[in-house]
Amino acid sequence: xxxxxxxxxxxxxxxxxxxxxxxxxxxxxxxxxxxxxxxxxxxxxxxxxxxxxxxxxxxxxxxxxxxxxxxxxxxxxxxxxxxxxxxxxxxxxxxxxxxxxxxxxxxxxxxxxxxxxxxxxxxxxxxxxxxxxxxxxxxxxxxxxxxxxxxxxxxxxxxxxxxxxxxxxxxxxxxxxxxxxxxxxxxxxxxxxxxxxxxxxxxxxxxxxxxxxxxxxxxxxxxxxxxxxxxxxxxxxxxxxxxxxxxxxxxxxxxxxxxxxxxxxxxxxxxxxxxxxxxxxxxx
DNA sequence: GCTGCTGTTGGCGG
DNA sequence: CCCGCCAACAGCAG
Numbered sequence: 001x002x003x004x005x006x007x008x009x010x011x012x013x014x015x016x017x018x019x020x021x022x023x024x025x026x027x028x029x030x031x032x033x034x035x036x037x038x039x040x041x042x043x044x045x046x047x048x049x050x051x052x053x054x055x056x057x058x059x060x061x062x063x064x065x066x067x068x069x070x071x072x073x074x075x076x077x078x079x080x081x082x083x084x085x086x087x088x089x090x091x092x093x094x095x096x097x098x099x100x101x102x103x104x105x106x107x108x109x110x111x112x113x114x115x116x117x118x119x120x121x122x123x124x125x126x127x128x129x130x131x132x133x134x135x136x137x138x139x140x141x142x143x144x145x146x147x148x149x150x151x152x153x154x155x156x157x158x159x160x161x162x163x164x165x166x167x168x169x170x171x172x173x174x175x176x177x178x179x180x181x182x183x184x185x186x187x188x189x190x191x192x193x194x195x196x197x198x199x200x201x202x203x204x205x206x207x208x209x210x211x212x213x214x215x216x217x218x219x220x221x222x223x224x225x226x227x228x229x230x231x232x233x234x235x236x237x238x239x240x241x242x243x244x245x246x247x248x249x250x251x252x253x254x255x256x257x258x259x260x261x262x263x264x265x266x267x268x269x270x271x272x273x274x275x276x277x278x279x280x281x282x283x284x
Numbered sequence: 285g286c287t288g289c290t291g292t293t294g295g296c297g298g
Numbered sequence: 299c300c301c302g303c304c305a306a307c308a309g310c311a312g
Contacts, residue, residue: 068306105308124291172292288312297302298300
């Protein structure tokens with residue numbers, strides 16, 4: 001699932017390849033006349049806000065992409081061919097990138113002046129692509145919580161004041177902190193030795209401090225390993241990230257805890273699958 | 285082949 | 299305001 005480390009890895013790889021390039025043409029599976037406005041525009045900046053990817057264009061508009069659950073962006077080289085049998089358009093790749101099935105669900109393709117292409121592959125079609133004015137973008141940024149990688153400890157601790165919610169759904173609340181999702185929330189709370197359903201208001205100061213420290217440590221590790229490809233996420237190159245190789249608790253139910261050998265459990269907290277060690281992450 | 289699970293976000297209703 | 303539930307959708311395990 002694309003969370004902060006996956007989106008950050010995507011943005012970094014895109015910046016290396018297409019910063020300053022010009023958008024020339026757009027193809028989309030669903031009719032998107034509005035996206036035609038990007039044609040001829042230069043990509044002046046590419047930035048991450050929480051789990052959002054934003055392309056700042058030279059006319060002041062912002063192309064915003066949210067990958068939701070199964071979306072990911074690919075750099076590639078495809079050509080469009082007609083399938084006469086169904087009259088449906090099909091994409092064929094010249095590169096081995098599409099040999100990975102996850103990379104074959106192309107919904108939108110941006111053609112750049114350099115000849116490069118950026119495609120959105122998204123099996124479940126949940127990803128959101130929109131073209132925003134500056135004001136609309138500012139509103140989105142304003143509604144997001146702080147960046148967990150830049151907030152200071154003092155400010156972080158303040159966020160918890162008066163919050164009654166369970167800690168895991170709170171960490172995943174994008175208005176509380178921007179960028180944490182189900183996988184990293186579980187990993188962070190395991191390292192911090194905090195039970196995922198403990199009410200935030202009941203957390204001791206040391207617990208909040210550990211959450212602060214390990215939020216940063218785990219997210220940075222996620223970025224270093226270029227994200228988690230447990231599910232559909234791939235880098236723009238089409239390759240997998242590496243975080244799925246070092247899960248501490250996520251998807252490890254019934255396997256021994258790396259700290260105490262107790263069996264990892266799966267429960268549901270805030271209607272999300274939640275993995276934790278019942279012995280290392282006691283509620284009291 | 286069918287059912288239910290997966291998990292992000294927004295919208296709805298209690 | 300806050301919570302839970304569901305829909306958007308499609309692949310996939312059982």
